Amino acid sequence: MNTIINYLDNMFASLPKTEQIQKLKEEMLVNMEDKYNELKNEGKSENEAIGIVISEFGSLEELINEFNIDLEAKESSLQTLDEKEVNDYIETSKKSGNLIGIGVGLCISGAALLILMTQLVEGGVINGLSESVGDMIGLIPLFILVAIAVGMFIYAGTMMDRFNYMDQGFELSTAQRATIKNANDSFRRTYTRSIIVGVMLCILSPIILITTEAINENASNYGVIVLLGMVAIAVYIFVYFGKINETYKKLLKIDEYAHSSKARKKEDKVIGAVASIVWPLAVCIFLISGLIYHQWHINWIIFPITGLVFAMFSGVYSILKKDEK
Template identity: 50%
Template sequence: MDTIISYLNNMFATLPKSDQMLKLKQDLLASMEEKYYELKMDGKSENEAVGIVISEFGNIDELTSELGIMPEVEEEWSPMLADDEVEGFMAAKRKSGLWIGIGVALVLTGVALLIFITTSFEIGMLGGRFSEDAANMFGLIAMLLFIVPAIAMFIYSGMKLEKYKYLKSEFTLPYHLKAYVQQKQEAFASTYTLSLIMGVCLCVVSPAAIFVGSAFSEAAASLGVVVLLEIVAVAVFLFVYYGNIKDSFSILLQTGDYSKAKKEEDRVIGGVAAIIWPLATCIFLISGLVFQQWHINWIVFPITAILFGMFSGAYNIFKSKGRS
């Protein structure tokens, strides 16, 4: 009989908790209980009696349909953002973009310094005071001195945004805050466009340093790589810093790359990026430190960027076709 009671409770769990439902449940339980004991008197086993009772009285859908009763549907709850949360998130995003942009620039500067020191040894700028191994060691140490604080900046910026991780899920933005964020987004649009143009132009002209250096010597071409990396560092800072500010508006308004449809795509693409870029960096360092290919191994980064862009584009097209 306990099985029948549990089954009945589960059937009424999604129905409104009204007096009508309570009376219906009690009447149905009384009928099921009467039928159960009748079957037991006829010599039916426990399992047989329970099975027959459930089969005869277990269809609650027909009964509720006749009575015009609809099951209760739980609405998804999403937090309502307050003014201080919105302001705090936009400020945290801006500071995060600053720290990450500086961190990436430091990493590129560290790599550029490593190339500069090793190349300076090869062309005799160090005056023959150090051996090749010592020069490589000094270059590696110099690079690490730039990379270590960059890693600290990455961690710090991530911790600052940790308190706002709930914005990755669903939330509600009040109308007055939505209008406020839209106004700031429109005012920032021209600044972002200018930063994007400057960053792209810097990336386009950066290889000129290598072309000019290669016209003189192979060592000068390596020094051109140093100049290229520094120009790219400035461009990346512009992309990251101003891009983070733009993203703060898109996240709050849940538009563009932060719409519901794009969130799933970003998780997949972000997972691939977390693998491919560290792998590209390892290839760059190994080919330079072990095989001394500093003059050409820089090409691993543009190749990685092209391949990653192709993957992202193909994945987005595939997902778009799947939704259509």
């Protein structure tokens, strides 16, 4: 494949680096790669496959005339990312996704520890403490874990700040795009499996709650703790592997990243503004219902409901904005 990539680079070297030319080059690479793989599967040697592929795609002049490409168009002023920048962006995105995933898991674990402490006090495992004191003690690990999580979120954000220039637009060389596309194709199977595992954990987690509820009411509280633990693992999987998937999509400019960065940033700003209101409100309701009304055994459901409602809003808003484009 490197021979084909070098062939294309040499073929297009003398042409202006316009958006039309770059698009034609990328389409040719995809078609030539498909044909090359097809010939290899038929038993052709590498040299035979490359020779047939190059000979079948005609001259560059014919392709320019066929696609009616304007050679006088203004060249693209977008920055071309080098290999080091691309690799740094991918690795930093993975680290950022890992930190965010762990941070979210710590927040959920804090709620689980709070419920555990309350249950230990109410069940008499820890003697000499009133329910209110048990609640206050349970809040300590919750706030500590949330504080650590917030620190992780901030650090993860600062790690990605140095790549903000990419929001203004960028280009990839033909070889880089081919390499990233192959990496993305290989990652698709891992991503699909991770999503399946995460969804299965979310679906199976209520079984623990139902089983413990059938035993007795006190045991059901421990079921909630196990449920939250399974959800924390699922959320980590969604965040970490979702971040990697988002990274490849941004580099390859597919799906939502095919739209202009200005429109996408406006969309993200609206969703972020709603999130800054909805989630703190959910936390306030959680704390009030627990500290004042002692509903720790059931108020954990506030967060899954908030998550579902917010996900519905984000999805509907994104779809509506895409329809306007």
